[in-house]
Amino acid sequence: MKAIQTDLFETRDLVALRKKWTTAAVGRPVVWSYGGGVQSAAIAVLVLRGELPRPERIVMADTSREASATWAYLDEVVQPALVEAGLRVEVAPHTLATKDLTSTDGRPLMPVYTRQAGGRRVGQMCNFCSGEWKRDVVRRYVRSLGYGPEGRSERGPVVNWLGISRDEIGRMSGDRRKWIVTRWPLIFDRPTTRAGCLDLVAEAGWPRPPKSSCWCCPYRSDAQWRELRESWPEDWAQAVALEAELRERDCDVYLHRSGVPLRKALFDECQAGGSATGELPCTSGQCWT
Template sequence: MLCLSADGTLPKIDIAVFADTGWEPKKVYEHLDRLEREIAAPAGIPVVRVSSGNIRNDALDPNHRFASMPLYILNQDGKQGMTRRQWTGEYKIKPIKKKIREILGYPYPSRVPKGVFVEQWVGISTDEFHRAKDSGVQYMHNAHPLIDIAWSRADCIRYLERLGLADTPKSSCLGCPFHGNAQWRNIRDTSPSEWADVVEFDAAIRQGNARANATGNPLLGQAYLHRSRVPLSEAPIDHVTAAEWAALRQETGTPDAEDPETGVVDGCSPWACRGELPEPVRDDFGLAV
C-alpha cells in the first residue's frame, strides 16, 4: 500500500506507521529501512516507528507486566490448549492508537471529539476479505484499499516483483507461534543466530511467562512455540503441513505445486492477526476449555 500510494495508484497518505514489537526478523528491519529510503522518502511520506517495548524481553522479565502470547499448551492431564492472545493489542494496536491520538492532537487521556478521526489503511487482500474489521474506536476508521481495487495476494506479489521488491519478507515476531514449518525452517537454515534465539526463548517459556511465575501463578502445564507441543529444537519442522501446501497453491495458482517452501501465506497485521484460529482456548493458568 505504501508503494501504491507513492506511485500515485492510491491517494497519497499522510504518514505510515510501523508497530515494532522489538522482535522482528533482521530481514524485516532491513526491508523497512529500504522502503523508507527508496519509496517513502522520495514520495514525501514520513514513516513513524512506534513501540510498547520488546516482547521477548518482557516475557522473560519477572518484574514486567506481560500481555499473554498465544502459546501452545500441553496440560497436566494431556489435554491441549492455547494461552490467550493479548500481545497483538499490547504491542501493536496500543502503540498505533497512541500515535494516532498524538497526530490528531488529543493525546491520552484527552477525549477525541466526535467526528474527528483518521482513515487507517489495513493491508488485507481479496484472499482474506473475511479478516477486514473495524478499529474499535471512533477516531480511527479502517479502510482496505487492496480489497477496493480487487487485488489478490498474487497481484501484490507481481507488483512487488515489478518494483524489484520480490524479496519482501513476511512481518511477524521472530518467535511467533503461528509460524508455519516453512518459516521455522527458513529461520533455522538461513539465520543460525536467530534460530538459537527462538530455541532459547522456547525453552525459557516452558512454564509460562516470568511475571506469572514470580507472582506465584505458575502455568498448569507446559508451553511451547510449535504446535506439535515439543521443544522447538526437536519439533518436526521438516514436515510440510496441509496449510503450507494450500498456501503454495494459492500463491502459484497451480494445484499440483511441488515446492513446499512457502510457509504461512499472510504476514501479521495488527487488525488481522493469525491468532484467530480454531484452536482450543484456555485460561492463563487453567485447563483448556
C-alpha cells in the same frame, strides 16, 4: 470500482459497508498502519504510482520481536523508495505497549501451545499479542501526534489504513473508537488479492517481500521455522531463549505445534501449506500485513 470485483465484493452487505466507511472517512487524514509484509509492500507501490492517495503518516509498530527479514526489507527496499517520494515509515516504540509477554493474570499473550490431558493432547491458547503489541501501540502513537476525538485533539479524527487484501475479507475488523475509521485500500479502493500484491511488487522491480511476523510466532509453519533457523540464526536463538523463559514459568507451554521445545522439534519437510513465504493464520485482523 472496476469489474474485476469478486462475487463476495459485490454482495449487498459489503457494498453497504463500503458506502458507510467511505462516508465516514470524508475529510479525514490517512494514517497507514504499515505491517511490513506483502500487502504493505503492494500498498507502497500503489501510493508511489499514484493509484492510492498519499497518507499523512505511515506508522509501524515495533513489537520488539519482529523478524529481522521484515526490518531488512523495510530498510533496504521500501523506506528508500518512500523517502525519495517525500514519505517515511515512522516506528512506534514497544514502550507504548502496556503488556509484554503476559497479561495481568500471568497468561502468555501469544497463542502458545500447551500440553493437556496429562500431556497426551496439545492445545493452543488465544492470540492477544497482535492487539497489545501492534494495534494498541500504533493507536497510542497516533494519539501522541495530536490526532484524536473531534474537539478534544489538535488534529482530529483519522482514517486508518490496514493492509488486508481482497481474499482476506473475513479478517476485516473496524476500530471501536469513533475517531478512527478503519479502511482497507486493497479491498475498497484498489481490490487486490495477495497474489496480485506480489505481482505489483514484481512490476515495481522489488524483491519478494518476506511474510511479516515475529520470530517467536507460534503460527509459523515448519518451513518457516526451518527458514528462521537456517537463514536468521540470531532470530532463531532469540526464539529458543524466549521459549525457555516462558517454560520457566509454565513447563507445559511451547512455541511449536508438536508440543515439544523448539530445539527438539522435528520440522516436517512435507507439512501441508508450509512454504517459507506462506501466510500465517492470524485471524485477528490486526497482524497488519
